[in-house]
Amino acid sequence: MPTVTYAGRDVELNGEGFFEDPAQWSEEMAPEIARAEGIDELSEDHWRVIKFMRTEYEEKGTGPTVRLLGKTSGVSVKELYQLFPKGPAKVAAKIAGIPKPRGCI
Amino acid sequence: MSDAIEKVSIIVSKGSLEGVYPALIMANGARAEGIEANLFFTFFGLDAVHKKRFEHIKVATVGNPGLHVATMAGGLPGMSSVMTHYMERKMEKLDIPPIPEFLEMISDTGAGLYACKASVDLFELTKDDLIDQVKDIITVGEFYELAAGGQIIFT
Numbered sequence: 001m002p003t004v005t006y007a008g009r010d011v012e013l014n015g016e017g018f019f020e021d022p023a024q025w026s027e028e029m030a031p032e033i034a035r036a037e038g039i040d041e042l043s044e045d046h047w048r049v050i051k052f053m054r055t056e057y058e059e060k061g062t063g064p065t066v067r068l069l070g071k072t073s074g075v076s077v078k079e080l081y082q083l084f085p086k087g088p089a090k091v092a093a094k095i096a097g098i099p100k101p102r103g104c105i
Numbered sequence: 106m107s108d109a110i111e112k113v114s115i116i117v118s119k120g121s122l123e124g125v126y127p128a129l130i131m132a133n134g135a136r137a138e139g140i141e142a143n144l145f146f147t148f149f150g151l152d153a154v155h156k157k158r159f160e161h162i163k164v165a166t167v168g169n170p171g172l173h174v175a176t177m178a179g180g181l182p183g184m185s186s187v188m189t190h191y192m193e194r195k196m197e198k199l200d201i202p203p204i205p206e207f208l209e210m211i212s213d214t215g216a217g218l219y220a221c222k223a224s225v226d227l228f229e230l231t232k233d234d235l236i237d238q239v240k241d242i243i244t245v246g247e248f249y250e251l252a253a254g255g256q257i258i259f260t
Contacts, residue, residue, distance in 0.1 A: 065137065066133075066136075066137050066214070067133075067200065067202070067210065068200075070210070070213075076213070077210050077213040077214060078213040081136070081213070081214050081215050085139070085215075086139035087136070087137050087138050087139035088137075089137060090137065090138060090139065091139070104130055104134060105130065105133065105134075105199075105200060105201055105202070
């Protein structure tokens with residue numbers, strides 16, 4: 001279980017780089033995590049997705065899959081992949097400090 | 106992480122519901138993981154990208170022991186439609202999209218959809234018979250070029 005420092009605070013990640021404890025996350029950490037994921041700057045649209053992921057997780061206990069994101073976040077599947085080329089749900093969840101969404105669709 | 110899969114090319118050779126869905130789910134799932142994905146539709150799998158047929162993909166009710174329907178009963182007229190309708194309702198509840206919507210979504214994820222030239226010729230089709238998401242009609246050689254450096258999955 002690696003410990004890394006984001007925005008000056010130690011956080012614990014699992015083997016895949018997702019937060020072990022979403023409560024350790026804060027918004028200031030997002031740009032740093034994003035850079036490690038190859039996203040140099042977080043646009044307004046990135047933030048819209050990240051905040052949506054966070055809210056969904058807080059309400060439902062799990063983050064949405066790409067299909068759900070496309071249907072409910074107001075950002076289309078095409079745009080989602082432009083924003084997060086390495087997998088919108090997966091990468092946005094990592095940046096939002098929540099566990100990797102589980103789901104096959 | 107060095108042995109992580111970075112690219113998959115999935116061949117769809119069957120035109121039944123149970124033949125098409127696994128390939129679409131695998132392609133979509135690959136893209137969700139950030140894996141590059143291509144779909145290659147060949148032989149009866151072409152029905153999945155055929156404008157007039159892709160909304161009418163059916164469950165095979167004969168020669169499908171997993172369905173647990175007696176072969177004679179499976180062959181009754183309308184059986185395939187009834188079973189397909191039943192499956193589609195169940196899938197809708199799980200938010201698994203219908204094939205046309207699923208193909209559009211997969212295309213939007215950046216996955217490439219291709220049709221097999223030999224099959225297109227065999228069934229006397231043209232690009233116009235295929236849905237717009239099909240990027241190209243390609244030869245087997247071109248498929249291998251496209252698939253180079255990745256995994257190939259045949260369904």
